[in-house]
Amino acid sequence: MNVPWQQRLQATAISRLWRILSRLSPTTLWRLSVALVNVAYPLLKRERAVTRLNLEVVYPDLTEARRATLGRESLKHSTATMLELGFAWQGDPDRVADSIVEVHGRELLDDARAEGKGVIILAPHFGNWEVLNFWLSSHFPFTAMYEPPKLAPLDPIIRAGRERCGASLVPTNPRGVAALLKALKRSEAVGILPDQEPSWGSGVFAPFFERPAYTATLLPKLVSRTNARVVTGVALRRPGRGFALYFLAADERVYDEDETISCSGVNASIEAVIALDPAQYQWEYKRYTKTLEEQRGDPDFRRYRLYSSRNMK
Structure with missing residues (x-):
């Protein structure tokens, strides 16, 4: 496949930047993020507007000034995550391992596997999920879904970074779902991103901070076909120190046969880890784009959208 020279040039520049950043410590990368x-x-x-709207929805009782401060801190953490990609993917493995200064709840993973059960890790966009992937693939047989980047020349670089400790990446299609099921039946660990808005037909509406959010039904489908346990996992950033891993038992509703109830449990599980440090969640993501009115075919559905041009001002 012929790749336009502009894409090759852009990918080369990004790759070299990652290589440079991989040599820096998490403390230095955090300070750089704050400065940027x-x-x-x-x-x-755009990022400020989306963050503001999301925080108005999920924390209506906070003052506007407090939400503004929280939003600014969130952007610092999201920037840090981007700058830390080189560190997580290309940094010396011993340095990355040493940056993980705390691990809480590992027994949830060990106990499930000791019982012969697979483990589904819900890994929301919180803290640094690439550091979480590094640790999981270093300690367990680990499979995760992977969608190639739009900038095609970066694909082998990202794959190498995510797979370097043994992770197995599978496509975001039925073949990938089949691979996840096989891994779970082998009592292995799999990771899914539970807070991305899926395409129509691949989700249901379930409350996320009390507002209906279109939520993927992949988790309930995996649970219904396996005896897997569900755990929420995050790598929380400790500025100046490194990262603390937290594994929390998922909300019990994730095991319900009803997909809407199960997805309500998924979203409640995400809310529980966000409570660890709300500033470390990626609030600039448009989590509430789809609406019930649009699904129902309401011709006036656009006026119900949170991210309308009117609200984004």
Whole structure:
């Protein structure tokens, strides 16, 4: 396949930047993130607007000033996650391992596997999920879904980074779902991102901070066909120290046969880890794009959208 030279040039520049950043410590990368956001904050109009709307929905009782502070801190953490990609994918493995200074709840994984059960890790966009992937694939047979980047030349670089400790990446299609099922039946661990809005037909509406959010039904489908346990996992950033891994038992509703109830449990599980440090969740993601009104075919559904041009001002 012929790749346009512009894409090759862009991919080369990004790859070299990752290589440079991989040599820096998490403490230095955090300080760099803070400096970048402080300088570029006025220019981040789209990110600021989406973050503001999301925080108004999920924390209506906070003052506007408190939400503004929380939103700014969230952008610092999201920037840090991007700068830490080189560290997680290409940094010396011993340095990455040493940056993980705490692990809480590992017994949830060990106990499930000791009982011959697979483990589904719900890994939301919180803290640094690439550091979480590094640790999981270093300690367990681990399979995760992977969607190639739009910039095709980066694909082998990202794959190498995510697979370097033994992770198995599978496509986001029925073949990938089949691979996840096989891994679970082998009593292995699999990881899924539970807070991405799926395409129509692949989800149900379930409450996320009390507002209906279109939520993927992959988790209930995996649970219904296996005897797997479900655990929420995150790598929480400890600025100046490194990362603390937290594994929490998922909300019991995830095991319900009703997909809507199960997805309500998924979202409640995400809410529980967000409570560890709300600033470390990626609030600039448009989690509430789809609406019940659009699903029902309401011709006036656009006026119910959270991220309308009116609200984004």
